[in-house]
Amino acid sequence: MGPVGARHCEGRAVVDITVVEVSPRDGLQNESVVLPTDAKVSLVQRLVDAGTSRIEAVSFAHPKLVPAMADAEEVMAGVPRVDGVSYAGLILNRRGLERALGTGIDEVNVVVGVSDTFSRRNQNVSSDEAMDAAGDVVAAARAEGLFTTLTLATSFGCPFEGEISPDRVLAYAERGAALGPDELCLADTIGVGTPNQVRTFTTRMRTEIGTTPVLRYHFHNTRGTGIANAYAALLDGVTVLDASAGGIGGCPFAPNATGNIATDDLVYLLDRMGLESGIDLERLMPTSAFLAVQLGHEVPALLPRAGNFPPA
């Protein structure tokens, strides 16, 4: 495989690949069971204990829109504050940022849907209006000294419009990059992407936008291509990937779908490729059993079923 870039220090451990853990937010938000606050805090504690350095812990979407995340302030008040562990909150608008600022959040993840229909259904604004709002949020968050990520949702396909033109995604990526976020994340919100799309996006992002902001990907395993997509990103030197412990979550547009790519399975791949993530699989894997009990169903991650290799 090609170079994966210089090792960079994320505070806790020197890592090759940063896994952004999204189970407390994207995972739990898309489960039918709403966990009590203390279980959410316990999940975050387990993730921190396993060596996770970046955790998307909460969403500051309106509680009526996302009831499962209504206790964002309480969750943030309960999470362990550990050197080198950074907590992110998902933000849709300035009002969400105002809520987030009081909670000790380290990062904000601002979302713009590149499909107009998705953006209107999800945020009640067009893609252009969402991008304008994101500009305000990124500027305000940067002024507060927060790390900022701009996520382009539905970059690989839309549940309402179907195919999304890569040119359209790149145009929004260019506008998004001009807002000055630290990261730009291309999200396969509904899990339809394939590795060839990933490689094309990675190449085009490099040649048409450059290496700033840092490119990050968010994959779902809805149709079984999630880990293949992660591998495609790794081949071209991408260093930041989202994943959720146990692979929990789902997709609001596909009721029976599984969730994000499983952190367990991604870290197994990274370990076997000799890429350091700072996450200890032996400590992470029991989280799947914890989540299965909390959610009342088996979780999609494969590694905890089969066991690590070679055995510890």
Ligand code: ZN
């Ligand atoms: Zn997602």
